[in-house]
Every structure is written in structure tokens, then in C-alpha cells.
Amino acid sequence: MTSSAQQRLEAIQKTIAPTSTSQAENPPFPYPVPNSTVSFWRTELHPLDSHRSTPELPESCDVVVIGAGYTGVATVHHLLEGREERDAGRGIVVLEAREACSGATGRNGGHLKPDVYFNIPKYQKMYGPTMATTIAAFESSQIHAVKALVDKEKIDCDFTLTRAVDACLDQAHADKALAEFEALVESGEPSTRDVCCKVGKEAEALSGVKGAKVAFSFTAGHVWPYKMVMHLLQRAVDRGVNLQTNTPVLSISDTASKEGYYTLTTQRGPLLAKKILFATNAYTSSLLPSYTEKIVPVRGICTRITCPPGTTPPYLPNSTSVRYGPGWYDYQIPRLDGSIVVGGARHKFMHDLKEWYNVTDDSRLIEPAVSHFENGLMQNTYSGWENSGAKLDRAWTGIMGYTSDLMPHIGAVPGKANQYICAGFNGHGMPLILLATKGVAKMIREDCSFEETGIPGAFKTTEERLKDKQNAILDSKPQ
Ligand SMILES: Cc1cc2nc3c(=O)[nH]c(=O)nc-3n(C[C@H](O)[C@H](O)[C@H](O)COP(=O)(O)OP(=O)(O)OC[C@H]3O[C@@H](n4cnc5c(N)ncnc54)[C@H](O)[C@@H]3O)c2cc1C
Structure with missing residues (x-):
């Protein structure tokens, strides 16, 4: 072993078996830690x-x-x-x-959710309209590609073809999203053909989300990854x-x-x-x-929420992203076993860089996010879920690779x-x-x-x- 590999091994061993939390939080370079939370x-x-x-x-x-x-x-x-x-x-x-x-x-979250409209205006500005269209088409084609793979290989992985719904709660954010969507439709962006957009009461009905100002639905899927x-x-x-x-x-x-x-x-x-x-x-x-x-390690959190046996809150046929404002959202993926996989909560911890930015420690939870999920998220969000008794079953963290x-x-x-x-x-x-x-x-x-x-x-x-x-x-x- 070369001396540089030896030095890295010693550094990794410290990270792998940290003697203190701060060592795990600040490894000398991004590295998977042991004892990760169990998803x-x-x-x-x-x-x-x-x-x-x-x-x-x-x-x-x-x-x-x-x-x-x-x-x-x-x-x-x-x-x-x-x-x-x-x-x-x-x-x-x-x-x-x-x-x-x-x-x-x-x-x-196991969510196969192509971006067919939301970030397309941003990509148009960054890379031009042709590249933005190419990216949207590449993403949306993967839903059926994954389905075809699962069908062909007969993979037992709970693959479900569904609609994803984005529900915007904040009026200004909803207005901006609607205006950008309408401009995309006007420009003939092909990916918008699969998007159904509703406003006001119809947005609440389409999404099931209380107070939704605008809602967009489009083809998506979810899976046991x-x-x-x-x-x-x-x-x-x-x-x-x-x-x-x-x-x-x-x-x-x-x-x-x-x-x-x-x-x-x-x-x-x-x-x-x-x-x-x-x-x-x-x-x-x-x-x-x-x-x-x-490529920066960014920590995120995900949870599973269940209802007590015997309770039958309204069936949620779609996966949903509840958008509270720019960059603030939760996502909910109802599984056919009655549980809901829920993630997001960025707005509860993004102000605190040491919780998420350049963090590789998935052995610890993000407490402000856990509290957010624990405190009646389903009850507060969905019509008819007020008395569902929905509660947190499990929470875990994971490390994503964000690019600059x-x-x-x-x-x-x-x-x-x-x-x-x-x-x-x-x-x-x-x-x-x-x-x-x-x-x-x-x-x-x-x-x-x-x-x-x-x-x-x-x-x-x-x-x-x-x-x-x-x-x-x-x-x-x-x-
Ligand atoms: C909480 C959370 C929720 C998410 N939800 C969604 C979602 O709903 N929908 C979605 O599209 N995406 C979601 N993502 C992102 C998605 O999980 C990732 O984009 C995707 O899994 C990346 O797959 P990957 O194989 O590239 O990376 P990974 O699954 O992270 O695999 C990389 C592997 O490399 C190994 N490795 C790293 N360094 C070394 C080394 N030096 N030697 C040997 N092995 C090494 C790691 O141990 C790891 O197993 C989420 C991510 C997180 C953390």
C-alpha cells in the first residue's frame, strides 16, 4: 500500500468508527459512515x-x-x-x-417523478429551449422504461404507475408556477401535454390538499428501490x-x-x-x-407514516408534492399497503448548513424534520385525514450527491x-x-x-x- 493510501485508510478508519459525532460530521473527504439509520x-x-x-x-x-x-x-x-x-x-x-x-x-422516497414543467423554464435560461425539452423528454421516458424493465424481468418491487401531483399553497408561488406553466404551453413545450393544471377549488379537489391554490398532475411512478x-x-x-x-x-x-x-x-x-x-x-x-x-454530499430525510388498523382515511391515488413556497416542499407517496412514504421538510433545517451541506453522516436523524413529520402532517395536509390517527412509523436519513x-x-x-x-x-x-x-x-x-x-x-x-x-x-x- 502506498503511503497516501495508508494515510487515507487511517483517515477512513476514523470516519468509519468515529469517536465523536463531530468526526463523523466532518470526515476528511466524503465517505460512507457505518451504522446508518435503517430505512x-x-x-x-x-x-x-x-x-x-x-x-x-x-x-x-x-x-x-x-x-x-x-x-x-x-x-x-x-x-x-x-x-x-x-x-x-x-x-x-x-x-x-x-x-x-x-x-x-x-x-x-422511491418516487419516479419526471420534471416535465417545474424546472424547465430554469433549464431554458441555462441551456436553451432545445436542451430543456431534451431533458424533460429524457426524464419522462424513464417511467415507461422502468415499467418495461420491471415487467420484462418480473421484478417484485411494488412498481406502481401513477400520477404525481404538485400542489402549491402559497399564492405568490402558485401564481409564478402557473404563469411559467402557461408560457411553456404557449411555446409548445411537448412535455406539458401530459400535465393537467387546475386552480382554486379544483386544485384542492385534484390534489386532496387543503388550501391548494394551483395543482399540476402528470404521469409518474413509485417503486421499492x-x-x-x-x-x-x-x-x-x-x-x-x-x-x-x-x-x-x-x-x-x-x-x-x-x-x-x-x-x-x-x-x-x-x-x-x-x-x-x-x-x-x-x-x-x-x-x-x-x-x-x-458533487457535494447533501443529507436528506425520509419517513414512513402509517394509520392504526381499522382507520380508513380517504384513499390517495396520487403521489403528491406539497409546495409551501420557493424551495420548500414535502412529498408523500401513498403505498398500496396503506402506508405513506414522506420526505422533504427542507424548510425546517436548510438554514443550518451543518445539518445537510457536505454531510455524509446518515447514522443520525435530522430532529427538526422529524418533529415536522410527527406533528400531524397528514392530518393537517389532506382533506378527510383529520381523524386518521396517522403517525410516524420510521424515519431515516440518506446522502444525496448535489452538483454545483x-x-x-x-x-x-x-x-x-x-x-x-x-x-x-x-x-x-x-x-x-x-x-x-x-x-x-x-x-x-x-x-x-x-x-x-x-x-x-x-x-x-x-x-x-x-x-x-x-x-x-x-x-x-x-x-
Ligand atoms: C432521503 C432521500 C430521498 C430521496 N428521494 C428520492 C426520490 O423520491 N426520487 C428520486 O428520484 N430520488 C430520490 N433521492 C435520490 C436518489 O436516491 C439518488 O439520486 C439515487 O439513489 C442515486 O443512486 P446512485 O447509485 O448513484 O447512488 P447511491 O445509491 O448512493 O450509491 C452509491 C454507492 O457507492 C458506494 N461508494 C461510495 N464511495 C465508495 C468507495 N470509495 N468504495 C466503494 N463504494 C463506494 C456507496 O456506499 C453507495 O452504496 C433521494 C435521496 C435521499 C437520500
Whole structure:
């Protein structure tokens, strides 16, 4: 082990086994911590959760995927697509720092909600109308792509095709959202064809949300993310992919050997790999320092709310985002088991940067948010839920990868031959990852360019983006 890898190992060990909370809050670089809060999705663990395909790491491989979340696993799925050989996965190694699917994917809201209108005006300003349309189309196409995958692979993951409803409570915010939406319709933006917009009493009726001033509904989905990803992972392992959980990568050699191999240093020894995919989302800059401040770990919170047996509050057919004002919202995803997955509450803690910005500690809750969810959120929000007895069943935190310009970083790592990245989903990976990873797998398999993948150009990771000084994450913080 090189001395720099040794130093990182010592630093990580301090982070992994922090002796104080402040050490966990301020790791020397972004790194998954142990003893993470247990999400609802991870209450039924898959046999591969802590799996190691072989007792020792293989010596070398063709492709190493770092990170076994949705991104890493979906990429492997695409790498194997269309390959008939039973052992087509031989030569692919997946290294995961903690348990499989224990990062953001195993701790999110499970909401597949494409952005078909809300941020489109912002993207028009940033990237022009054509790119904004491309991004909206890319997102909305993923709902049916995920459904097709789940149907084809017969994945038992509670996939539900639904409508997402955004309900704005604040009049000024509602007026702005309505005006922007009407301008998009006027301009012929294709993604608005799937949007139903209602105002006043009809907004309350469409959303079920008391006091909604305007409501927008559009096609969306929800899923048990852990079950979906673990199913794909099982298929990959069955086809010879070598999975190594609890194996953090500590460092990677700067250059490849003359045979074309990079050396990855792990706590369990080295691994040589010809191609590397960083599916490390929030934690990317620990291995790729050029992404420091470009992909920032941001902590979020999610909960599950249940009603006591025998109570039958009105059925909520849609998933809902209740928008209190600019950047302030909660989202509710009613599950078919009668429970509701609820997240958001940013307005309760965003003023306190140390709770969320550059934070990798998902072993602790965010107390102001928990109080917000505990204090009758469903009762206060939805008509007919006043006497539902709805109460908090479970709360957990997770770490998202926010990017300084609000776009994911996808493609070839600048200046590093045969290294690829697919990360920085800004808390919004579910309607992006399946088709983004299809493109990345094409790059890895066929050595093709980013432009040949069909991924929106604004997502391409470039030297220019890495040099850019803006920080839209802090700019978007509710005031
Ligand atoms: C509370 C919360 C709620 C969310 N809700 C939604 C939602 O409803 N809808 C939506 O679209 N998105 C949501 N998101 C965001 C979504 O979960 C992410 O965009 C998505 O899961 C990212 O997937 P990923 O595979 O890229 O990252 P992850 O699932 O985080 O996977 C990255 C993996 O890399 C591993 N890793 C990192 N560094 C190393 C290393 N050095 N060595 C080995 N392994 C390493 C990590 O341990 C981790 O398992 C939410 C996120 C959170 C935290």
C-alpha cells in the first residue's frame, strides 16, 4: 500500500468508527459512515446484502464498478444486456463500501417523478429551449422504461404507475408556477401535454390538499428501490459478476500500467482494472478530487407514516408534492399497503448548513424534520385525514450527491483514459438513472463517445464544468 493510501485508510478508519459525532460530521473527504439509520426499504434484506462472491478479491478485471446503488447495478445490467453467454459477467467486479444498495438508493422516497414543467423554464435560461425539452423528454421516458424493465424481468418491487401531483399553497408561488406553466404551453413545450393544471377549488379537489391554490398532475411512478436493484444485482451475480460488499476503495493509481491496468487500493488488498466506473454519487470526490465542490454530499430525510388498523382515511391515488413556497416542499407517496412514504421538510433545517451541506453522516436523524413529520402532517395536509390517527412509523436519513450546476456528471472522466463517471443526481436520480446508465454502459462496451449515447448534452462531465466556480446548491437554499 502506498503511503497516501495508508494515510487515507487511517483517515477512513476514523470516519468509519468515529469517536465523536463531530468526526463523523466532518470526515476528511466524503465517505460512507457505518451504522446508518435503517430505512423502511432495508427492513427486508436480500441474501446478497453483504455478499462476497469470492473470499478474496480477484487479482484483475476488465471493468470495475465502484458503488452498488441503482447507478452501479443498472450499468452492470446494461453491460450484460444482449449477451447470451451464461457467464457473461465474468471480468466485471462490483466493489461496495458498505452493504449492497445501502446508499441513497436504499434510503430514498422511491418516487419516479419526471420534471416535465417545474424546472424547465430554469433549464431554458441555462441551456436553451432545445436542451430543456431534451431533458424533460429524457426524464419522462424513464417511467415507461422502468415499467418495461420491471415487467420484462418480473421484478417484485411494488412498481406502481401513477400520477404525481404538485400542489402549491402559497399564492405568490402558485401564481409564478402557473404563469411559467402557461408560457411553456404557449411555446409548445411537448412535455406539458401530459400535465393537467387546475386552480382554486379544483386544485384542492385534484390534489386532496387543503388550501391548494394551483395543482399540476402528470404521469409518474413509485417503486421499492432496494428490491428493484437487488433483483438486478442477483441476475448479474448469477451471470458471473463478482460482487464484493464492505470493500471501500481507498485510492486509485494516477496512471495505468503499460498493460492498461489501474491499481485500486482497498482495505482488502489491491485490484487491477482496465476500465473503472465511478457509481459513487455523493462520495465521488473521495476518489476523484477534481469533483470536490462539484458533487457535494447533501443529507436528506425520509419517513414512513402509517394509520392504526381499522382507520380508513380517504384513499390517495396520487403521489403528491406539497409546495409551501420557493424551495420548500414535502412529498408523500401513498403505498398500496396503506402506508405513506414522506420526505422533504427542507424548510425546517436548510438554514443550518451543518445539518445537510457536505454531510455524509446518515447514522443520525435530522430532529427538526422529524418533529415536522410527527406533528400531524397528514392530518393537517389532506382533506378527510383529520381523524386518521396517522403517525410516524420510521424515519431515516440518506446522502444525496448535489452538483454545483444542478446537472449530473456523466461520461468519460476528463484527463483519465478508461475512467467513467455517472453521479450527482441532485436527489432526483430515479427518473434519470436507468437510461443514463444505458448510455454509460454503451461507452464502456463500445468505446463510443458521449454524443452517441442519447444522454442529454448538459449532463456530460467536462473539464469546463469542473473549472466553473458557481455553487447553485447554496444559491437554491430557501432563505
Ligand atoms: C432521503 C432521500 C430521498 C430521496 N428521494 C428520492 C426520490 O423520491 N426520487 C428520486 O428520484 N430520488 C430520490 N433521492 C435520490 C436518489 O436516491 C439518488 O439520486 C439515487 O439513489 C442515486 O443512486 P446512485 O447509485 O448513484 O447512488 P447511491 O445509491 O448512493 O450509491 C452509491 C454507492 O457507492 C458506494 N461508494 C461510495 N464511495 C465508495 C468507495 N470509495 N468504495 C466503494 N463504494 C463506494 C456507496 O456506499 C453507495 O452504496 C433521494 C435521496 C435521499 C437520500
